[in-house]
Amino acid sequence: MIEKNSSLKAFNSFSIDAHAHLLFHFQQLSELPQLLALIKKTRAANKPILVLGGGSNTLFCNDFSGLVIKVELMGITQSENDQYHLLEVAAGEDWHELVEDTVAQGIDGLENLALIPGVVGAAPVQNIGAYGVEFKDFCTSVDYIDLEEGTLKTLSNEGCLFAYRDSIFKGELKDRALITSVSLKLPKQWQAHCRYGLLQGLDETESSVSAQQIFDSVCRIRSEKLPDPKVLGNAGSFFKNPIVSDNLSEQLLSHHPDMPHYPQDDGSVKLAAGWLIDQCGLKGKKIGGAAVHLQQALVLINEDGKATASDVIQLAWHVREQVLHKFAVLLEHEVRFIDAQGETNLLQVIENV
Ligand SMILES: Cc1cc2nc3c(=O)[nH]c(=O)nc-3n(C[C@H](O)[C@H](O)[C@H](O)COP(=O)(O)OP(=O)(O)OC[C@H]3O[C@@H](n4cnc5c(N)ncnc54)[C@H](O)[C@@H]3O)c2cc1C
Known part of the structure; x- marks a missing residue:
């Protein structure tokens, strides 16, 4: 089934109200020829294609200008x-x-x-x-x-x-x-x-x-x-747990002996992103309708259901900058950022908000 200019609000767990130029519900493998024809047409028009599942690891930063394929194959x-x-x-x-x-x-x-x-x-x-x-x-x-x-x-x-x-x-x-x-x-x-x-x-x-x-x-x-995305929009852990050198981990431990740290097989050390964010005093921090969850600092939420993508992006940037400043650790986002033309990242989208 194909829809035009369709809202994606129900198809992303942040509940961001972005639209897809075209939305194809892929429900049977027998629909493959129809899907491939649509992909060909989309590519010929130089428009992007996005494969979407439940939208629980996705932040729509803008309306999507191309074809979203929502995978609904069952069995x-x-x-x-x-x-x-x-x-x-x-x-x-x-x-x-x-x-x-x-x-x-x-x-x-x-x-x-x-x-x-x-x-x-x-x-x-x-x-x-x-x-x-x-x-x-x-x-x-x-x-x-x-x-x-x-x-x-x-x-x-x-x-x-x-x-x-x-x-x-x-x-x-x-x-x-x-x-x-x-x-x-x-x-x-x-x-x-x-x-x-x-x-x-x-x-x-x-x-x-x-x-x-x-x-x-x-x-x-x-x-x-963790907040239930059906009640409070969110995409789970917003940032990955950072992996740092043993050297940096030792330096940080000398100032923060209670810092959770997990040595890895290759000598590097995994840190807990949520702990780092919490230590920056960011629990409850709000920008527009977006907030750092009070119970779990690693989760950014759409607090009133009205947060815009721009609110979430600015909050994510603030968190990243604070952690970098305090710990010299660069957080990478786990959530996939999708712009009008396809996948992007925090560094690119922050310039446009
Ligand atoms: C409250 C909460 C808790 C979470 N906890 C965890 C956790 O503990 N561990 C964890 O790992 N993750 C966690 N997540 C993140 C998320 O649930 C997972 O990443 C999940 O696998 C995303 O599934 P989705 O169907 O919603 O993917 P989507 O957000 O729809 O897609 C995610 C990515 O996968 C691609 N994709 C989706 N389907 C297909 C397909 N059929 N073929 C090719 N590419 C595809 C998309 O293009 C996109 O790049 C959590 C999220 C929330 C909201």
């Missing part, structure tokens, strides 16, 4: 062998519902990733992660349409080049791949992961903790500390 296929549960899940399925349904069926493994908003097709893009577990830990392959060639392709886990909040879909295949489904492999020999953050209170030995308990804990903890 789940389940099978198993001696060692694994195997799932093939279409890109438009809701991620949290998948986690909830699998855990309820005794197919364990995804429980730490409960309550992450968005659809399955977006999960590989930034290799979603929470509480010490990442999408890549279970993904065997990703099927996608190569929008340049108009052909269906498959990438193995290794081929996806998964890294922290990163994958080939944010690099070489950005604007080129439309993910149609993902294949997951969940070991029947289940292993609990409770060593991260507030889950540490749970005992990791299989006999004393179940995947359902972890799922329930994750849902409870997340509901307590």
Whole structure:
């Protein structure tokens, strides 16, 4: 189904009232020829193309001048062998519902990733992660349409080049791949992961903790500390946790001994962006209708439902500058910035607000 000059307010979790010149709801693979024709026409007119899932990691900085393809492909296929549960899940399925349904069926493994908003097709893009577990830990392959060639392709886990909040879909295949489904492999020999953050209170030995308990804990903890985008517009963690040199981490620790820090395998150190923002006294800071969330400094919110993209951009810039000034740490945004002509970034859009 194609819509013209369509509002995207319901399709981004910040609830920013941007419009798309054209919006295509991609619901069946049989619609592919129609979609490819539309893409060709859009490209010929020199207009941009954007693939959209649930819009929960996206900030529309302006009206989008080209074609938005909203991926709504549905369907789940389940099978198993001696060692694994195997799932093939279409890109438009809701991620949290998948986690909830699998855990309820005794197919364990995804429980730490409960309550992450968005659809399955977006999960590989930034290799979603929470509480010490990442999408890549279970993904065997990703099927996608190569929008340049108009052909269906498959990438193995290794081929996806998964890294922290990163994958080939944010690099070489950005604007080129439309993910149609993902294949997951969940070991029947289940292993609990409770060593991260507030889950540490749970005992990791299989006999004393179940995947359902972890799922329930994750849902409870997340509901307590993260605003529900259906109630308060937001896109989750606005900034990535910065990775700094061991040297800088040591210097910072000498002034801030209580600073959370997580040494990485390569000698670098991951810091907690939320803690850095909080130390700058920014919780509750407002610009227009946008604010830094009072409970979780890493989350920027559309406080009154009327924030403009410009409010959010100016607030993000203020946060970035304050953290840079106090800690000499440069925060990068995790949220994808989309301008009239396609993807952009904070540095570029701040000049125009
Ligand atoms: C309250 C809240 C909490 C969150 N917590 C977490 C968290 O704990 N961990 C985490 O990792 N993320 C978290 N997020 C971010 C977000 O939920 C994830 O990034 C999620 O995967 C985005 O899904 P989406 O469908 O909404 O993606 P969208 O915002 O629609 O898209 C995100 C990116 O993926 C691309 N994309 C989407 N679908 C496809 C497709 N089918 N093919 C190709 N590209 C596609 C888009 O072009 C865009 O670049 C949170 C967000 C919110 C609002």
